[in-house]
Amino acid sequence: MSIYVGNLSYQVTDEDLKQAFAEYGKVKSVQLPTDRETGRPRGFAFVEMETEEQETAAIEALDGAEWMGRDLKVNKAKPREERSPRGSWGGGGRSGGGRGDRRY
Template sequence: MSSKLYVGNLPYSVTDDSLRSNFSEYGAVASAKVMTDRETGRSKGFGFVEMGTEAEAQSAIDGLNGQSVDGRSIVVNVSRPKEAGSTGGGYRSGAGRY
């Protein structure tokens, strides 16, 4: 298991600091980042938290997964590595040209 967690279905009001604060109840938080849109700066509704140890990460999953934050039931699970070959969408030069 990894100590890096995916946190989904976040309310748009959640910030890096509030995310860190929520997870710090379960152990040391190495990093907390809410993902934002590059152009607007608005939250994308998900983020990543890295806990100090795997045990702390599991404790945070057990304690926070499914909990309500500002009326939204958040999802907390172990972050999976990005799949090889996945571009994540977006613009690619020359895409669709024949």
């Protein structure tokens, strides 16, 4: 299980998060997603701690806390939902279609 950390400053780094969460236990990993176009952090992260007790302590201490000028949103991360592949917009079920496809 991992922790979702939202409402992060765009200046935050992996190392900043590791230091902030290390106060509550051993940090196993930090994922700080970035925007594909700008390379800038997207304003949220996922942190994985060594034990569930450490995760709970970090969540209780940091949820709603002010850090780097922002009020953090910290909770257990929800499992990633399945998404349909990009570009598959359905298609209406008719093959061919179009006005010129009428048969009289």
